Amino acid sequence: MTAKTLDLPKKSWLGLPALAIGLIFVALVTVYGWLFLHAESEMEVLALLVAAAIGVVAGTRSGATRNVSVAMNQHSGIMNAAIIGGVLVVIGLLSQEHFSLLMLTSVLLYLTAALGLNVQFGYTGMVNFAGAAFFGIGAYTAAVMTMHTGVPPLLILLCGGVAAALIGFVLVLPVVRTRGHYSAVVTIAFAVLFKTFLEVNDVLGGPQGLTVGSMSILGWDFNSSPTLFGVEMSFYVNYALLGTVLAAVAFMFTRRLERSWLGLTLDSVRLDETASACFGIGVTRAKILAFTFGNVLAGTAGALYGMMISFIAPTSFTFSDSLLLVAIVLLGGMGNPWGTAVAAAIVVVLPEKLQIIQEYRFLLFSVLVIVMLLFRPDGLLPRQIRTYIPGWRKQP
Amino acid sequence: MDIGLLGQYLANGIMLGTMYALVAVGFTLFFGVLDVIKFSHGDVLMLGAFTGFTVYLGMAGIGIENPWVLVVFVTLSAVIGTAFIGAVIARYLVLPLKSAPPLNILLITLMLGTAIREAVRLFFPDGSNPKPFPSLLPSSSVELGNFSLRADSAILVGVGLAVIVGLHLLINRTRLGLAIRAVAQDEETAKTMGINYTMIVLVTFAIGSGAAAFAGTMNGLYYNEINFGMGLLLGLIGFSAAIIGGLGNLYGAILGGFLFAGLQTVGAVALPFASAYKDVFAFAVVIALMAWKPTGLIAERTSDRV
Amino acid sequence: MSGRLLEITQLSKRFGGVTALDQFEMTVNRGEILGLIGPNGSGKTTSFNVVTGIYAPSQGKILFDGQDITGFTPQQVYKAGVARTFQRSRLCLPLSILDNIMIGNYGRLSKGLWFNLINRRAFQAEFEEGFDQAQALIRTFSASLADRMFEPVGSLPMIERRRIEICRALISRPKLLLLDEPSAGMTHDETKQLMDDILDVRSRIADLSVVIIEHEMGVIERITDRCIVLNYGRKICEGTYGQISTDPEVQQAYLGAE
Numbered sequence: 001m002t003a004k005t006l007d008l009p010k011k012s013w014l015g016l017p018a019l020a021i022g023l024i025f026v027a028l029v030t031v032y033g034w035l036f037l038h039a040e041s042e043m044e045v046l047a048l049l050v051a052a053a054i055g056v057v058a059g060t061r062s063g064a065t066r067n068v069s070v071a072m073n074q075h076s077g078i079m080n081a082a083i084i085g086g087v088l089v090v091i092g093l094l095s096q097e098h099f100s101l102l103m104l105t106s107v108l109l110y111l112t113a114a115l116g117l118n119v120q121f122g123y124t125g126m127v128n129f130a131g132a133a134f135f136g137i138g139a140y141t142a143a144v145m146t147m148h149t150g151v152p153p154l155l156i157l158l159c160g161g162v163a164a165a166l167i168g169f170v171l172v173l174p175v176v177r178t179r180g181h182y183s184a185v186v187t188i189a190f191a192v193l194f195k196t197f198l199e200v201n202d203v204l205g206g207p208q209g210l211t212v213g214s215m216s217i218l219g220w221d222f223n224s225s226p227t228l229f230g231v232e233m234s235f236y237v238n239y240a241l242l243g244t245v246l247a248a249v250a251f252m253f254t255r256r257l258e259r260s261w262l263g264l265t266l267d268s269v270r271l272d273e274t275a276s277a278c279f280g281i282g283v284t285r286a287k288i289l290a291f292t293f294g295n296v297l298a299g300t301a302g303a304l305y306g307m308m309i310s311f312i313a314p315t316s317f318t319f320s321d322s323l324l325l326v327a328i329v330l331l332g333g334m335g336n337p338w339g340t341a342v343a344a345a346i347v348v349v350l351p352e353k354l355q356i357i358q359e360y361r362f363l364l365f366s367v368l369v370i371v372m373l374l375f376r377p378d379g380l381l382p383r384q385i386r387t388y389i390p391g392w393r394k395q396p
Numbered sequence: 397m398d399i400g401l402l403g404q405y406l407a408n409g410i411m412l413g414t415m416y417a418l419v420a421v422g423f424t425l426f427f428g429v430l431d432v433i434k435f436s437h438g439d440v441l442m443l444g445a446f447t448g449f450t451v452y453l454g455m456a457g458i459g460i461e462n463p464w465v466l467v468v469f470v471t472l473s474a475v476i477g478t479a480f481i482g483a484v485i486a487r488y489l490v491l492p493l494k495s496a497p498p499l500n501i502l503l504i505t506l507m508l509g510t511a512i513r514e515a516v517r518l519f520f521p522d523g524s525n526p527k528p529f530p531s532l533l534p535s536s537s538v539e540l541g542n543f544s545l546r547a548d549s550a551i552l553v554g555v556g557l558a559v560i561v562g563l564h565l566l567i568n569r570t571r572l573g574l575a576i577r578a579v580a581q582d583e584e585t586a587k588t589m590g591i592n593y594t595m596i597v598l599v600t601f602a603i604g605s606g607a608a609a610f611a612g613t614m615n616g617l618y619y620n621e622i623n624f625g626m627g628l629l630l631g632l633i634g635f636s637a638a639i640i641g642g643l644g645n646l647y648g649a650i651l652g653g654f655l656f657a658g659l660q661t662v663g664a665v666a667l668p669f670a671s672a673y674k675d676v677f678a679f680a681v682v683i684a685l686m687a688w689k690p691t692g693l694i695a696e697r698t699s700d701r702v
Numbered sequence: 703m704s705g706r707l708l709e710i711t712q713l714s715k716r717f718g719g720v721t722a723l724d725q726f727e728m729t730v731n732r733g734e735i736l737g738l739i740g741p742n743g744s745g746k747t748t749s750f751n752v753v754t755g756i757y758a759p760s761q762g763k764i765l766f767d768g769q770d771i772t773g774f775t776p777q778q779v780y781k782a783g784v785a786r787t788f789q790r791s792r793l794c795l796p797l798s799i800l801d802n803i804m805i806g807n808y809g810r811l812s813k814g815l816w817f818n819l820i821n822r823r824a825f826q827a828e829f830e831e832g833f834d835q836a837q838a839l840i841r842t843f844s845a846s847l848a849d850r851m852f853e854p855v856g857s858l859p860m861i862e863r864r865r866i867e868i869c870r871a872l873i874s875r876p877k878l879l880l881l882d883e884p885s886a887g888m889t890h891d892e893t894k895q896l897m898d899d900i901l902d903v904r905s906r907i908a909d910l911s912v913v914i915i916e917h918e919m920g921v922i923e924r925i926t927d928r929c930i931v932l933n934y935g936r937k938i939c940e941g942t943y944g945q946i947s948t949d950p951e952v953q954q955a956y957l958g959a960e
Contacts, residue, residue, distance in 0.1 A: 125499065129506070174687035181433040184502055185635060186686050188435075192632065193679035200672040253819055260818035260825060261804070261811040264797075268805045271794040277776035278754055278786060279870070280809045319628065323510055330503065363514035366507040373504045374492060385798045385852055388829050394837075 021064055022071025022079050028055075030086035034093045036349065037100040045353045069384075072338075076390040084248055091240045095228075101236035103352055105308060108243035109301040111344040112250040114328040115337055116297030119254060121326075122335035122383075123263060124290035125270030126175065127184045130191035131325035134164040134295045136317030137194075138302025139212070140204060143312055146213025153215045157246075157303045164299025165292050176287045179273070191319045198314035209313025212306040215242065222307070239308040246304060250297050254337050257293065259388045266290055267386075298325075320362050327365045331372060333379025342380060400543035409661040410654075411549055411618060414556035417653025418611035419634025420641065421563055422604030424649040427638070428580035429600045432490060432501045436509035437608055438631015440478060440485070443512055444609025445529070445622045446520060448474035452530055467532040467617070474613045475606040482605025483598040491597065509627070517624040526623040529616035552614050559610055560650060563603070567646055576600050580644065608634075629675065636682040706765075707732045707878055707911050708753070713762030715745075715752050715935075722748040724935035726762070730878065735904065735912045737922040737943070740932035741955060746915045747789055749932075750880050754786055755779040767877060781809060785871035786880035789915075791863050791887075795856035799847060799866055802855050803836040806870035840869050842906070843899050861892040865899065872903065881914040885921060893918060897925050919947070931955065 016024075032052065039045045059065040072079050087108075094100045113135050120128045128134075138160030145156045174186045199207050215222035215238070222238040257263050268276045269286045277283055306312050328347050332339030351361040372379065419441060426434045448470040455466055489508060493501045517523045533548035567573040578586040579596045587593050615630065616622045637656045641648025656678075663677045708730040715723040723745045730736050738746050751757045753764060755776040764772045771782055785806065793802050804811070811832070817824060833851070841848040843865040847858075855866060864884050871879055881900070885893040904910055916922050922929060923943045931939040931946055933955040939946050946952050 121499070127499065127502065171683065174683055174690070178686055178690040181498070181502055182639070182686060182690060184433075184435075184506075185632070185639070186683055189632060189636075189679040189682045192628065193676050193683075196675045196679075197673075200676070256819045256822065261808075261813060262815070262818045264801055264804055265808070265813075267797055267801070268794055271796070272792050274756060274776075275788065275792040275794075276805070278756070278780060279806050279874070280777045280780035281805070282777060320510060320514075323506065326503070327507070360514070360518060363511055363518060366510040366514065369507045370489065370504055370511065373496075373500050373507075374489070377496060377500060385854060386801055387852070389826050392826075392829075394833065 016067075018067045018070040019075045019078065021067040022075065023082055025059075025064070025068045025071075026079070026082045026086050030089050033086070033345075034090045036353070037090065037094055037104060038097070039353065042354060042356070072390075073387060074391040084244065087244050088241075091237060091244070095233040095237050096231075098234045098236055101234050101240045102308070103349055105236060105240045105243040106305070107345050107348045108240070108247040109305045109308075110325070110328065110348050111341050112243075112247050112301035113298040114325050114332075114340045114344055115247075115250050115254045116294030116301075117325055117329050118294075118335065118337060118340050119257060119266070119290050119297075120294040122329055123258065123266040123270060124287060126287055126291060127326075128187050128291070128294065129184060129319070129322050129326060130171075130187040130194065131298055132317045132319070132321035133191045133194035134168065134298035135302035135305065135321075135325075136198070136312075136314075137164045137167055138299035138304075139306030139312045139317070140198075140210065141299070142303040142306040143210040143212040144204075146307065147211065153213070153307065154217055156307075157215075157300055160303025160306075161296040161300035164295040164302070168291055168295035172288055172291055175291060176284050188319065191322045195314050195318050198317070205313070207314060209311060212310050212312055214310060215239065215304065215307045217242075223310070236308070239304070243304065243308075246300065250301075251337055251341075253293075254297075258335070258337075259386060259390075262286075262289065263386065324362070324365060327369045330369050331365075331379055333381045333383055335383035336379065336381050339379050339381035339383070403543035403545075405661050405665060407543075407545060407549060407553075409657045411553055411556075411657075412660065413654035413657035414553055414560070415611045415614055415630070415653075416633055416637045416656050417560055417650045418556060418607045418614070419630055420637035420649035420653045421560070421646065422608045423635050423638035424641070424643055424646060425567075425576075425600050425604040427643045429576060429597055430490065430494070432494075432498070433505070433635070433643075434485070434490065434601075434604075435502060435505040435631070435635075436485065436512060437505075437604070438627035438629070438634065439509040439512040440482060440605050440627070441608035441612040441630055441634075442516065442622070442624060442627030443481065443612075444474045444478035444605070445612035445616045445626070446516055446527075446624075447477045447609070448613045448616065449527055449529060449622060452532075456530075463532040463534075466530070470532070471610065471613050474609045478609030478612075479602035479606035482608075483602040485605075486598050486601035487594075490601070491594065509631070513624055513627065520624070523624055526621050529620050529622050531617065531620050533617060548617065552618055556610070556614055559607065563607060564646060564650075566603070572599065632682070633678065636685065640685065705732060706730070707767055708913075709765040710749075710753070711763045711765075713749070713752060713764065714760045715748055715757055716760045722935050723752065723759075726932070726935060727937055728930055730911050730913055732911055733909050734927040735900075735914065735925055737926035737929040738913055738915045738932065739917070739919075739922060739929060739946075740938075744932040744955075745935040746932055747882055748935075750786060750882055750913075750915070753779070754784060754880065780874070783877040784880065785874055785876035785878075787864070787867045787871055787882055787884060789882040789886060791860070791867055793855045793863055793867055793870070796854055798852045798854055799840065799858075800833065800836055800851040802866055803840065803869050803873055804832055807832060807836070807873045809874055836869070836873060839873055840866070842903065843869065860887045861896060864888065864896055868900070868903070872907075875907075877909070877911065879910060879912045881912060883915050883917065885916060885918055893921060897921055901925055919943075923947075 036048050039048060090104065091101065094104070113131060117128055117131050120126045141160045141163040142156050145151055145159060146153060151159070171186060171190055175183045178186060198204055204210060223235050225232050225235045226237055227233065265281055265286045268281055269283050273283050324347060328343045329340055331346065332341070332343030347365060351358045357364055419437065422437050423433065426432060451473040452466060452470045455469060460466060485508065489504055490501060493504060531548065533551050535546055535548050537544040537546040567576060575591050575596050578589065578591055579593060583593060611630070615626065633656060637652035638649045639652070640655055641652030659681055660674065660678055664674060667673065667677065706729050710726060710728040713723055713726040714721065726745065726749060728749070738749070740746055748757070752759050755774045755778065758773055763770065766782055766784065769782060771779055774782070794805070812828060837848050837851060844862065847862060847865065855863060884896055888896065900912070904912065914926065926943060929941065929943055929946045930937055931952050938955060939949045939952050
């Protein structure tokens with residue numbers, strides 16, 4: 001695992017300032033995302049994949065990607081706003097396409113959950129192979145609470161996160177007391193236990209699953225289609241917008257966590273527990289913090305996911321799904337939230353777009369991760385050195 | 397409770413215990429020589445069972461019907477084929493990552509397990525459905541009151557125990573076993589003593605995987621059914637058994653296997669109304685066990701030099 | 703402020719049947735540099751590990767600055783004012799120089815969730831202060847390192863890593879610094895430079911006591927005020943370098959019985 005420092009590029013690209021290149025990049029990705037989600041034939045999808053490959057090579061060769069990194073680092077406020085703007089533009093362009101919006105929102109919710117896992121094992125080195133189980137806890141919490149209580153759905157979203165955290169606390173003792181392989185066993189056992197339990201338990205619907213009530217904010221039901229300027233849009237627009245908010249908040253907190261003393265503590269615990277303890281670092285406290293933080297994100301995302309698809313069953317939260325979340329973190333690059341975002345998009349959208357690989361997705365991604373671990377263990381976007389305050393330079 | 401029923405539970409427990417012990421031995425061997433946990437072990441076991449099943453289909457297809465010939469060939473081909481696969485995995489996936497963070501080996505073997513599972517599900521004809529494994533052993537039984545001892549169970553347990561004893565003798569009484577133990581003790585010293593380190597690691601992985609394939613075939617012959625997901629459960633149980641006994645300790649693994657089978661049987665006896673929760677119970681026990689003794693009942697020696 | 707800072711009495715540590723420390727006695731006076739020497743496996747590093755709480759002692763008592771720290775956890779020992787380096791440099795290689803030094807300052811950093819995640823203005827103030835401190839400290843060792851605070855430690859040569867490790871231990875302003883074979887893996891010239899650095903630091907920080915484990919006798923002669931010699935987990939000799947180097951028992955321990 002090597003981290004690279006961020007040097008200023010010697011020459012800016014085409015004489016443009018880094019920020020301009022960054023904004024052009026966001027615009028291009030926005031258009032690309034729209035085209036990709038919109039693409040219908042498999043030929044279109046393949047053409048777009050080829051275009052992406054060419055784009056990546058061209059960007060790297062010409063040094064444009066370096067400028068993008070610089071822009072992200074030095075103008076993080078503007079860049080982040082532009083990226084959120086880009087997502088909103090895509091939602092607007094796809095506002096009448098149910099399926100594309102469902103996919104986009106799924107990406108955002110998987111991203112949220114994967115960011116949680118990223119904190120757990122990208123930063124802290126605590127493997128969690130029950131990510132889908134914590135996601136599922138959120139979804140089942142949403143199902144029970146929307147159907148049997150009058151709690152406002154927005155609050156139920158939080159309850160999903162809290163429920164995941166609480167059940168996580170039951171696991172915390174064995175997870176914190178064990179290291180590496182052993183704690184992996186604890187979470188694997190929990191992942192399998194969770195799915196088996198759901199299947200044999202009648203109260204939670206057994207193998208048939210449960211119906212989940214819809215999201216609503218201030219009386220606005222998310223399952224009704226919004227109308228803007230007389231054009232009726234897909235009801236998924238609601239979920240896509242809320243998903244954007246959720247992912248953005250999760251992203252912001254993950255980033256801030258990394259760029260803080262707490263993030264430093266988590267890294268230190270991952271890299272050397274004994275030395276950490278010798279400098280007064282509370283190893284247990286750090287692990288509990290990371291485990292809980294991650295589970296809250298997974299649970300909250302799961303709750304919204306349940307509300308969006310309005311019907312959940314144990315088969316959506318299997319051990320293989322947990323591994324898929326792990327694959328997202330690994331493919332993207334451990335500890336790099338942008339990598340997680342890219343990988344979430346690939347892992348969620350690609351199988352849906354290329355129907356031939358849909359059935360093979362678990363196989364495909366597990367082989368991909370194996371290849372990755374052998375030949376590029378840092379992932380697609382390797383993590384960079386910590387900059388506590390983006391764009392900060394010591395005043396001379 | 398009457399004696400017959402008790403005997404039935406006992407016989408069942410011994411059968412499960414033998415199977416678990418065979419799986420646990422693999423985990424403990426791998427951990428011994430390389431300090432790694434190979435999470436694909438359970439799926440390798442499943443692959444062994446499917447290999448045996450394929451060989452059976454092939455042989456039945458060309459008209460061989462003698463069950464004894466079949467059972468010998470099925471078992472041998474499963475064990476040998478899987479042993480080979482185990483060595484290949486060690487050579488190309490585990491050894492290259494030896495100096496990488498330990499997390500990476502864990503991840504790569506987990507992903508490999510998924511890949512094997514999915515490959516069987518997708519590429520074995522009608523692989524997503526359970527396959528009827530043939531009952532090749534005589535199923536006549538001896539009745540003792542309520543208790544009926546079936547011949548096939550007796551044979552399976554007998555051969556299984558013989559394999560365990562054989563493994564024990566192999567590790568403790570042969571030159572090969574000596575080399576394996578030397579590598580487990582200290583890799584560097586073993587190398588300077590002229591032991592072919594890579595070869596010993598590969599052989600160890602082959603032995604462990606072969607034992608798992610044997611357990612897989614045993615499982616098939618006993619339950620007359622195999623499916624692509626069977627390895628996940630058996631692998632987890634085998635691993636837990638290895639941990640109960642303390643990783644890296646052969647006796648521990650055997651003890652752990654029987655202990656875990658005992659726990660499951662007691663669970664089934666004590667909670668007859670909740671037999672559906674059998675696996676939930678088993679995994680809850682695993683988790684509780686890890687909370688109580690994080691590195692097993694016989695604590696693992698710490699290797700963290702300061 | 704003179705007198706004894708650390709007093710170890712009758713300290714034993716057994717691992718199974720092996721006795722790594724056997725009734726070990728050691729006293730460190732305030733402001734002195736004490737050398738801890740002995741053949742390999744004589745229990746030097748074990749004594750550090752017991753003092754810093756990594757291992758619980760089987761027997762004996764450790765008094766530090768008037769406080770009984772026997773059986774403390776590593777965290778508690780650190781809070782009491784003991785910092786150390788490790789024989790095999792245990793820096794976090796993928797992290798930056800700044801990160802590694804800040805880990806040593808953990809006790810002074812704000813750890814609240816609100817502070818770290820929400821109140822970024824306050825965080826930035828504390829960050830800038832911490833950065834200045836860390837930079838100023840590393841500058842006393844090497845000006846070039848001070849200009850590369852955001853570079854990963856993994857890309858640096860051994861001597862620079864040792865310097866960073868010592869800075870990581872010093873930034874918390876400990877009363878006692880334990881150095882476990884700082885010259886390991888370095889050339890003769892590098893070792894000399896590092897010892898100059900250590901003497902320099904000692905001259906700046908009044909009242910800092912140092913215990914150093916070292917194999918190079920030249921180093922011991924040059925920088926220590928006093929030495930303790932260990933063999934088979936026992937103290938066999940104590941005194942200035944001149945005294946111990948002529949002691950017959952010490953010579954026997956090093957050269958074998960003749």
